[in-house]
Amino acid sequence: MKYRQARWELGKNILEPTVFELGKIGEGGVIVAKPDNRIVEEVGALEEIFPRNLIRDHINLPGLTEPEVARHFNHLAQMNFGVDSGPYWLGSCTMKYTPKLVMRLASYRELRKLHPYAPEEVAQGILKILYELQKMLSIITGLTHFTLQPAAGAHGELVGALIIRKRFLDLGERRDEMIIPDSAHGSNFASAAMAGFKIVRIPPSDEGTIDLNALRAAINERTAGMMITNPNTLGIFESDILEVAEMLHENGSYLYYDGANLNAIMGWIRLSDMGVDLAHFNMHKTFSAPHGGGGPGAGAVGVNDELREYLPIPVIVREGNMYRLDYNLPKSIGKVRTFYGNVGVLVKAWAYLKLLGSEGVRISSGVAVLNANYARKKLMDMGFEVPYGKNRPCKHEFVLSLSNFRREYGIKALDFAKALIDRGYHPPTIYFPPIVHEAFMMEPTESDSLRDIDGYIDAMGEIKRLAKEKPSEILNAPQNAAITRIDEVLANRRLWLTWKIYKESEEGKS
Numbered sequence: 001m002k003y004r005q006a007r008w009e010l011g012k013n014i015l016e017p018t019v020f021e022l023g024k025i026g027e028g029g030v031i032v033a034k035p036d037n038r039i040v041e042e043v044g045a046l047e048e049i050f051p052r053n054l055i056r057d058h059i060n061l062p063g064l065t066e067p068e069v070a071r072h073f074n075h076l077a078q079m080n081f082g083v084d085s086g087p088y089w090l091g092s093c094t095m096k097y098t099p100k101l102v103m104r105l106a107s108y109r110e111l112r113k114l115h116p117y118a119p120e121e122v123a124q125g126i127l128k129i130l131y132e133l134q135k136m137l138s139i140i141t142g143l144t145h146f147t148l149q150p151a152a153g154a155h156g157e158l159v160g161a162l163i164i165r166k167r168f169l170d171l172g173e174r175r176d177e178m179i180i181p182d183s184a185h186g187s188n189f190a191s192a193a194m195a196g197f198k199i200v201r202i203p204p205s206d207e208g209t210i211d212l213n214a215l216r217a218a219i220n221e222r223t224a225g226m227m228i229t230n231p232n233t234l235g236i237f238e239s240d241i242l243e244v245a246e247m248l249h250e251n252g253s254y255l256y257y258d259g260a261n262l263n264a265i266m267g268w269i270r271l272s273d274m275g276v277d278l279a280h281f282n283m284h285k286t287f288s289a290p291h292g293g294g295g296p297g298a299g300a301v302g303v304n305d306e307l308r309e310y311l312p313i314p315v316i317v318r319e320g321n322m323y324r325l326d327y328n329l330p331k332s333i334g335k336v337r338t339f340y341g342n343v344g345v346l347v348k349a350w351a352y353l354k355l356l357g358s359e360g361v362r363i364s365s366g367v368a369v370l371n372a373n374y375a376r377k378k379l380m381d382m383g384f385e386v387p388y389g390k391n392r393p394c395k396h397e398f399v400l401s402l403s404n405f406r407r408e409y410g411i412k413a414l415d416f417a418k419a420l421i422d423r424g425y426h427p428p429t430i431y432f433p434p435i436v437h438e439a440f441m442m443e444p445t446e447s448d449s450l451r452d453i454d455g456y457i458d459a460m461g462e463i464k465r466l467a468k469e470k471p472s473e474i475l476n477a478p479q480n481a482a483i484t485r486i487d488e489v490l491a492n493r494r495l496w497l498t499w500k501i502y503k504e505s506e507e508g509k510s
């Protein structure tokens with residue numbers, strides 16, 4: 001039987017209506033008692049209290065009964081696809097399962113209700129949790145000092161780039177160039193540019209890794225640093241990482257590590273041993289609590305001793321048995337976030353690490369790597385093309401190129417992705433990294449069982465067969481989802497992000 005996602009009205013393309021379409025003005029809703037006549041007699045009717053010519057005739061709020069509201073939101077929730085719905089191999093995004101215990105701990109009343117301005121003496125519990133999270137991240141990465149303030153991975157990158165900039169301002173050196181490999185995540189380029197750096201791009205080698213000759217040619221006296229992802233966005237480990245670090249350090253430049261996904265090396269390799277000076281880590285990927293649609297996240301930044309003084313203020317310190325927010329860091333880049341970051345996400349990361357312990361940390365990343373290699377091998381055996389690094393193991397993710405399907409049958413990576421939705425699998429990341437044509441970037445994580453992985457691979461095999469035998473079925477997918485094929489171009493061009501804007505534009509047409 002084919003997977004069928006929740007759908008609430010019979011007929012093609014009919015979706016759950018909005019509350020405005022569902023409700024009837026003046027009906028349903030919570031009943032509030034009408035004014036008591038004795039009060040009205042005493043103080044007069046409301047129409048006499050407000051100026052009559054300003055009083056509105058009606059208010060267009062939708063009226064629904066409580067069961068209608070409950071059902072509506074249930075329907076909407078079931079139209080979503082989340083990590084709890086099925087395999088979600090969204091490469092580079094590490095969509096791993098969040099244990100329910102983690103969710104319970106993070107929703108403790110004492111944590112949820114704590115006021116962000118609570119004085120340090122009454123916030124000792126949360127300060128201790130955050131301090132311990134920093135220590136655990138330090139043990140895992142080898143970087144000595146941390147801030148947990150940045151609100152996302154890209155925000156962490158910006159903090160890292162600002163730290164490097166401040167350091168060179170302090171040293172009185174004019175270093176305004178940042179080297180970034182072509183395969184890097186797009187946010188690296190944007191963050192470095194926002195911090196005022198000129199971007200120097202370097203192309204990958206034929207193997208998809210850093211080309212040492214290209215790097216040598218790019219390094220000069222203006223080089224502030226280099227931003228790298230390792231394993232890179234092709235899922236390949238940069239085995240020349242020590243040479244890379246040495247070349248940069250000899251030139252007085254810093255090695256920045258995009259640790260958005262630490263899932264491949266967590267518990268196996270320390271960043272400090274790779275020569276990394278500073279890095280950010282997405283709490284909302286590697287440490288469970290995956291996010292979508294932009295947040296909320298947390299992009300902790302770790303630095304070595306040399307860069308410690310530049311961290312954003314305040315930093316969390318321990319004095320005896322007390323924890324404190326320390327603002328006394330004269331060289332700090334300043335404050336980067338209100339209060340102390342997205343604390344809810346940080347608590348989930350802390351709980352996740354406590355739950356796993358040292359052994360669990362290693363097992364989770366190890367299983368993620370093995371799962372990715374198994375899936376890649378099976379797909380390669382079926383004839384799928386791996387354009388980079390096919391002769392060596394991948395790490396936590398891998399990238400297929402579906403360009404031959406486009407060439408031979410007119411089936412694009414997008415069509416393949418849509419057909420996976422029909423089979424109950426969240427599509428992988430497509431068209432990234434841009435150095436791969438018709439890219440299909442897959443990351444199974446440790447959350448999936450062998451049965452899940454085999455199911456995903458079978459679905460890929462079925463779509464491959466249909467691409468050749470019955471391409472129309474793939475081109476019209478998804479048919480079994482709450483939302484079928486959408487007009488991607490229109491969706492990007494016309495940002496109807498609210499019902500009101502949509503309604504107005506519809507009315508404008510008629």
Ligand SMILES: Cc1ncc(COP(=O)(O)O)c(C=O)c1O
Binds near residue numbers: 155260297
């Ligand atoms: C490699 C890499 N770097 C940076 C980021 C940015 O993280 P965020 O989306 O939290 O800003 C991502 C997120 O997709 C990523 O995969």
